[in-house]
Amino acid sequence: MSKFFDTPAFLRGKRLEVTGVSKWLDYDTKATLGSKLAVIITEDNTVYPVKDGEVINNKYQPIAVKVRKTDLNVPVGAVVELISPTGTVYGQYHNQLSITADDVKVISAPKG
Numbered sequence: 001m002s003k004f005f006d007t008p009a010f011l012r013g014k015r016l017e018v019t020g021v022s023k024w025l026d027y028d029t030k031a032t033l034g035s036k037l038a039v040i041i042t043e044d045n046t047v048y049p050v051k052d053g054e055v056i057n058n059k060y061q062p063i064a065v066k067v068r069k070t071d072l073n074v075p076v077g078a079v080v081e082l083i084s085p086t087g088t089v090y091g092q093y094h095n096q097l098s099i100t101a102d103d104v105k106v107i108s109a110p111k112g
Contacts, residue, residue, distance in 0.1 A: 015043035077110025
C-alpha cells in the first residue's frame with residue numbers, strides 16, 4: 001500500500017547532486033521507460049523537529065529519481081532541480097520513497 005508524499009515540500013531547502021545516470025527499465029518487460037538518476041542530498045536546510053534529543057537531517061541520503069525521458073543528458077556531479085516531481089511512500093513501514101519527475105534542470109555543472 002502506498003500513500004501520497006508532498007515531494008516539493010520535502011525537496012525545499014535541499015541540494016541534489018547527481019551520482020549516476022542509467023536506463024529506467026520496466027521490471028517485467030525490460031522495455032525502456034526513461035532514465036533513472038541517482039542523486040544524493042548534499043545540503044539540507046530543512047528545519048526538523050527534535051525528537052527525543054535526536055537531530056534529524058537528510059544530508060548525504062541517496063534518492064533514485066525516475067524521469068520519462070530517454071535522452072536525458074546530465075553529467076555526474078551536476079547539481080539539479082527536479083521539474084514537477086511527485087513521490088510515493090511505500091513499504092511495510094512507509095519508509096521507502098519513489099520519486100518521478102517530468103524533467104531535470106541542471107543548476108550547476110560538476111566541479112572539476
